[in-house]
Amino acid sequence: AQSVAQPEDQVNVAEGNPLTVKCTYSVSGNPYLFWYVQYPNRGLQFLLKYITGDNLVKGSYGFEAEFNKSQTSFHLKKPSALVSDSALYFCAVRDGTGGFKTIFGAGTRLFVKA
Amino acid sequence: GAGVSQTPSNKVTEKGKYVELRCDPISGHTALYWYRQSLGQGPEFLIYFQGTGAADDSGLPNDRFFAVRPEGSVSTLKIQRTERGDSAVYLCASSSIPTSGRASEQYFGPGTRLTVT
Numbered sequence: 001a002q003s004v005a006q007p008e009d010q011v012n013v014a015e016g017n018p019l020t021v022k023c024t025y026s027v028s029g030n031p032y033l034f035w036y037v038q039y040p041n042r043g044l045q046f047l048l049k050y051i052t053g054d055n056l057v058k059g060s061y062g063f064e065a066e067f068n069k070s071q072t073s074f075h076l077k078k079p080s081a082l083v084s085d086s087a088l089y090f091c092a093v094r095d096g097t098g099g100f101k102t103i104f105g106a107g108t109r110l111f112v113k114a
Numbered sequence: 115g116a117g118v119s120q121t122p123s124n125k126v127t128e129k130g131k132y133v134e135l136r137c138d139p140i141s142g143h144t145a146l147y148w149y150r151q152s153l154g155q156g157p158e159f160l161i162y163f164q165g166t167g168a169a170d171d172s173g174l175p176n177d178r179f180f181a182v183r184p185e186g187s188v189s190t191l192k193i194q195r196t197e198r199g200d201s202a203v204y205l206c207a208s209s210s211i212p213t214s215g216r217a218s219e220q221y222f223g224p225g226t227r228l229t230v231t
Contacts, residue, residue, distance in 0.1 A: 032217055036222075043118075046219075049217065069208070100147075102220070106154070107156050
């Protein structure tokens, strides 16, 4: 069965410092991996996705994520955090067996302090 | 263009009542998803439509939940005999399958907050 784990409920980082939000997954076949962000009082927004190819994918707002097949991880990163990055981040996975069902992690709240 | 819209934004109902939640996807998007999000949790998959048909309804928790998409656009999630445990935010999302296939990202609506008293 598909599953996604986000081991940290909250990540705290100072503005200007690099940030990492962790995600590990378990699926059959080759995964399709996604990151979404949820700002207060707004709907979920797509950030980036990994389908195939280069393990480092770049997305919106300067975010990037690194796919690591051996560790079954897809950590979200940003070289320099902004206060405006404070939000709830969700990792999601779709398995490689042909379906469209998407499983989301429980979310990680990112707090960037000025 | 317009994004995914959901109505109502809030719905309060009494235990045992019937409710309908509506989703208007982005025009031209063939795929439509329903999720349920409880406090402190990620979205939980309920059902996926490709066109008019439910291609995967494995996430519907029981037979009180049903969803339709009769013309391949607007979808309605129907919950019979509501229970207090059904209280959650119900999210709808759509995507353009012909463009990216299974790699397609989803565009989410603002959700309907359902409270069962």
